[in-house]
Amino acid sequence: MSTFAERFGLWSAEQKAQAAEIAGRIDAGEIDVLRFAWPDQHGVLRGKTLVAEAARGALSRGVNLTTTLLAKDTSHRSVFPVFSAGGGFALEGLQGGADFVVLPDPSTFRTLPWAPRTGWVLCDAYMKDGRPCPFATRPILQRALARLGARGLEFVAGLEVEFHVFRLDQEALALGDAGQPGTPPAVSLLTQGHQYLTELRYDRVDGLMELLRHDLLALGLPLHSLEIEFGPSQFELVFGPTAGLVPADTMVLLRSAIKQICQRNGLHATFMCRPRIPSVMSSGWHLHQSLRHAEGGDNAFMPEAGSAAPLSPLGMHYLAGLKAHACGAAALASPTINGYRRYRPFSLAPDRAIWAQDNRGAMLRVLGAPGDSASRIENRIGEPTANPYLYLASQIFSGLHGITGAMDPGASADVPYETPAEHLPRSLEAALATLQADAVLVDGLGRDFVDYYCHIKQAEIARFQLEVTEWEHREYFDMF
Numbered sequence: 001m002s003t004f005a006e007r008f009g010l011w012s013a014e015q016k017a018q019a020a021e022i023a024g025r026i027d028a029g030e031i032d033v034l035r036f037a038w039p040d041q042h043g044v045l046r047g048k049t050l051v052a053e054a055a056r057g058a059l060s061r062g063v064n065l066t067t068t069l070l071a072k073d074t075s076h077r078s079v080f081p082v083f084s085a086g087g088g089f090a091l092e093g094l095q096g097g098a099d100f101v102v103l104p105d106p107s108t109f110r111t112l113p114w115a116p117r118t119g120w121v122l123c124d125a126y127m128k129d130g131r132p133c134p135f136a137t138r139p140i141l142q143r144a145l146a147r148l149g150a151r152g153l154e155f156v157a158g159l160e161v162e163f164h165v166f167r168l169d170q171e172a173l174a175l176g177d178a179g180q181p182g183t184p185p186a187v188s189l190l191t192q193g194h195q196y197l198t199e200l201r202y203d204r205v206d207g208l209m210e211l212l213r214h215d216l217l218a219l220g221l222p223l224h225s226l227e228i229e230f231g232p233s234q235f236e237l238v239f240g241p242t243a244g245l246v247p248a249d250t251m252v253l254l255r256s257a258i259k260q261i262c263q264r265n266g267l268h269a270t271f272m273c274r275p276r277i278p279s280v281m282s283s284g285w286h287l288h289q290s291l292r293h294a295e296g297g298d299n300a301f302m303p304e305a306g307s308a309a310p311l312s313p314l315g316m317h318y319l320a321g322l323k324a325h326a327c328g329a330a331a332l333a334s335p336t337i338n339g340y341r342r343y344r345p346f347s348l349a350p351d352r353a354i355w356a357q358d359n360r361g362a363m364l365r366v367l368g369a370p371g372d373s374a375s376r377i378e379n380r381i382g383e384p385t386a387n388p389y390l391y392l393a394s395q396i397f398s399g400l401h402g403i404t405g406a407m408d409p410g411a412s413a414d415v416p417y418e419t420p421a422e423h424l425p426r427s428l429e430a431a432l433a434t435l436q437a438d439a440v441l442v443d444g445l446g447r448d449f450v451d452y453y454c455h456i457k458q459a460e461i462a463r464f465q466l467e468v469t470e471w472e473h474r475e476y477f478d479m480f
């Protein structure tokens with residue numbers, strides 16, 4: 001019987017060869033288990049771990065997962081009526097908690113440095129009839145990349161990712177800590193804040209940094225630097241430029257890797273934008289991006305000699321597209337309720353949709369000059385929880401619109417927090433409404449996908465709105 005991958009022709013010749021190589025490593029007894037990891041709608045990895053012999057067959061047969069995973073919000077609740085007729089989804093085949101199939105992309109295989117004799121492979125999701133799973137997000141980025149490819153262009157991105165790491169104070173979980181979501185762990189600071197980039201702070205956490213450096217490099221991720229960020233217990237890692245799907249695959253893996261490495265060492269790493277700790281600074285995910293010519297590989301954003309503009313005309317049009325669609329794209333770049341507390345002035349985070357030449361107060365920081373082969377745009381709109389496939393796709397769809405419409409980004413906003421401009425959405429709800437009304441992003445992502453995504457996010461918002469916050473209690477309880 002032919003396998004799932006063969007029957008539906010889901011692998012390229014290169015992927016077949018890579019799968020054979022993994023099978024060979026399993027046969028040679030190199031690994032005991034293989035983790036089949038699939039990035040869900042939140043960009044969180046889920047999947048199953050198979051023992052070596054079972055994993056060998058599942059490489060090309062795939063692994064069945066439950067379609068209810070597609071229905072989950074960030075509390076892991078199913079927010080579609082999956083057991084009703086049709087399952088509440090706009091598309092067929094997802095009712096009743098039936099199976100879908102995740103099939104490895106063999107090019108992503110590696111062994112996990114922190115987990116002995118453990119293999120890991122990123123998977124793509126398909127329906128049982130071989131169709132791509134309609135709500136999977138990796139194919140959305142693939143589609144965006146293909147649109148660029150049709151113009152002879154490739155997407156290049158480097159990642160600047162901020163996050164917090166705390167010491168875990170709690171050894172055991174109490175029974176009462178269970179919940180959906182459960183009680184967050186009790187933690188203490190690793191470092192105090194406001195010692196941005198000091199060597200003393202770095203040395204204090206050198207042990208953690210060395211753990212991260214060793215394992216992230218062993219995973220083959222393009223780690224460039226490790227840095228002390230502004231806030232208490234806040235750090236930043238920078239990853240050098242890679243092309244196509246790789247930066248997004250890197251992001252899902254690095255987030256999961258950092259959390260795993262930390263939890264194995266009595267630490268808690270979080271990519272939540274603005275944890276509730278005194279003197280907190282928000283964590284951003286700044287995306288350095290450029291396009292290159294598929295033929296020749298030269299940077300398509302680098303301006304010609306003598307250019308007054310910091311980018312080529314193509315780059316300036318792309319920039320204008322990013323600016324024009326920023327408020328809708330925010331729903332993908334900053335997908336949590338918490339992320340909207342970050343857009344505030346004078347914080348090195350953006351608060352409005354503007355661009356400027358090398359200015360960290362602007363949303364779009366442009367770094368380019370004739371002769372600079374690293375000419376690029378740094379979009380500072382994102383927070384580190386974003387699903388990278390959606391965040392990157394939102395950039396490409398926006399930028400492509402700028403290119404096809406030969407859009408003009410206007411002048412550089414050199415006083416970013418004073419320049420009159422459209423304010424970034426003040427809430428996730430406002431961002432979702434803007435996304436729904438953005439015809440270019442809806443066309444790129446697909447109307448069914450946008451409706452699906454907004455339904456999940458609205459469920460989170462609805463639960464949030466039912467909670468009485470500590471702020472309200474403090475404000476009104478004694479006063480009235």
Ligand SMILES: NC(=O)CC[C@H](N)C(=O)O
Pocket residue numbers: 162230281282283284285342347348349350360380
């Ligand atoms: N050093 C920095 O650039 C800080 C960035 C800031 N934390 C943000 O939210 O984007």
